[in-house]
Amino acid sequence: MSPYSGGRCLLNTDWTYKTTPPLPRAARAIVAADEDLDAGAYRLRVDPGSIVVSCNDDDGCSAALATLRQLLGPPAAIGEVVVAAVEIDDVPRFAWRGVMIDVARHFIPLDDLLRWLDVFALHKLNRLHLHLTDDQGWRIEIRARPSLTQIGGSTAVGGGPSGFYTQNEYAQLVSAAAARGIVVVPEIDMPGHIHAALASMPELNCDGIAPEPFTGTTVGFSSLCLDKAETWAFVEDVVGEIAALTPGPFLHIGGDEAHEVEAADYAAFITRAQQIVARNGKRMIGWEEVAAAPVSGATVVQQWLGLSNADELPPGAEVILSPVLHAYLDARQDAASDLGALYNGITDLRRAYAWDPEQIISGLDPARILGVEAPLWTEYVPDAAVAEQQIWPRLIALAEVAWTGQERRDYADFVTRLAAQQPWLDAANIHFFRSEEMPWTP
Known part of the structure; x- marks a missing residue:
């Protein structure tokens, strides 16, 4: 130690x-x-x-x-x-206390991620999940496949600022996070949410033709061509390089919203991907859709939308809870704000705080709850300044959900204590959202 x-x-x-x-x-x-x-x-x-x-x-x-x-x-x-x-x-209630940053839809520069680490650590968060790839962008250098960043790293939603992390920059972030007690969890989303790779590598497409880069916000339309040898060579290269760069034990393969993939083909892909991840010394995480595949109990399932009963899980699998109605940081925070998404309604500070993780999945043994994670999707988050308003102060509420036992949590008491966090946010130059529940100072 x-x-x-x-x-x-x-x-x-x-x-x-x-x-x-x-x-x-x-x-x-x-x-x-x-x-x-x-x-x-x-x-x-x-x-x-x-x-x-x-x-x-x-x-x-x-x-x-x-x-x-x-x-x-x-x-x-x-x-x-x-x-x-x-x-x-x-003592923490849960071992996994995380935040996910989607850097694929809109790119977040390394300096901002590094600056945020201190505030994550201050509130005892210990996992930084990076959503590194999606339809709109590929944000991590893969040396065996340079076109992924040359082409896939050049786009963003709405044609916004693009970019990617070199392997040296990623290693810098991993090291800085580790110094603060935070494990970086990389996500390479597949077999769907993969258009940036398809636009970068023609051989990943069933017709061998690379489509134009995508800058919209539609989901569920893209897929790897699953019966091609080139696809599996790509998966091996990407997983191998990411695993080698990441000292932490986890590698997230996404697996969500693969609407263009038949159920049997999807199950076969997830099963084979799990084997590749394990062969590279990592434990696979996937969004809740992977629970439909015959994965082993070593797989971690990340709940987000429809997973509501323990019978839907692989036997023995642990769960990360990211319920869309409470934990999604891209949601709008009040009716007067024009920031954030409205597809799940409004998630104000109370909604982010006042929920019990043990009540999300019926029949689930609490011992199988690995922890809680708050995702920030960035389709409607164009830069780091807006990201900060979406993240804080709700992330502090979710950090307390992950750390503190249900019987010890009280929203009125939390709001009183939260006011004392403003000097910390100001000192870190965080552009936090001044929610009406709080008596913020100017």
Whole structure:
């Protein structure tokens, strides 16, 4: 275990830290392993002699340092910082506390993702799911297939700014995330949502002709040609390179809205894709549609729309919950706003907070809930500034849903505490949405 992972960026070394009562000159800040603590749990103790963080794994250590960072105050408070004596024992409700950023429909520059990492970590999020490919754009360099970014990386919804991440840039993001206790989960969506690849590589099309790039918002119309050897060579190359670049254990293959694929062909594709992912040392994740294929219980199913009964899941499979009515960050936030999508109605702050993950899938053993993830789809999110308004402050609500037990959550109390997060968002230059539920300062 590396007990300092997640702490290097959370502590501002320009500050002088003091405790109340004050630490003696010989006092130390200590991070110690404690095998008696549960996975992800931590204990934080501040007393006159020391600041002691105890944890059993990297996730717990990162969460403890995030709490300590909150106690120290926002970065604007440069100078002497006083930390009151305190003892905190805390444990997450779920192991997976994630956010998904769709960088395919509209490209999000690396610098913005790097800047957001600190705020993700501050609220104990530990998964960054990157939706790297879709009909409108291919955003990750595949060295064996350079046309994917040369052509597929040159488009976006509405002809907006395009781009892609080189493998070195992706590695930089993965490293920066790991330093903050966040695991990057890459998604290569297939066999549908694949038009950017089809436009880049004629051999992936059944007729051998590359279509024109797509900049609209229609879904479900594209598919790989599943019976061609070239398709499987492509899948092998892409999965192999992405797996090699990604130290985390997961690789997401999408699998959603493949409306042009027959059910039997879809099942065969997902089964074979799972084998390729496993052969490259990763655990496959797919959107809820993959549950219709004969996948193994090692597959993680990401619920989003219609999956409502545990009988629909592969035996033993774990689930990530991203219910469209509560967790989708692209939804409009109030009736007066012109930002965001309306296809699921309005998801205000209360709707993002006031739900119970254990009630989403009937009959599901809570032990099979891996966690909660909030997706930001970017068909109607043209740039990072609008993305920030769609993400915050609702992501803070969803982070609490993922961390805090149902019996300890109360919306009125949350709103009161949320007001204290504005200095953190301001310090990170986050253009957050000023929801009417909150008494934000100008």
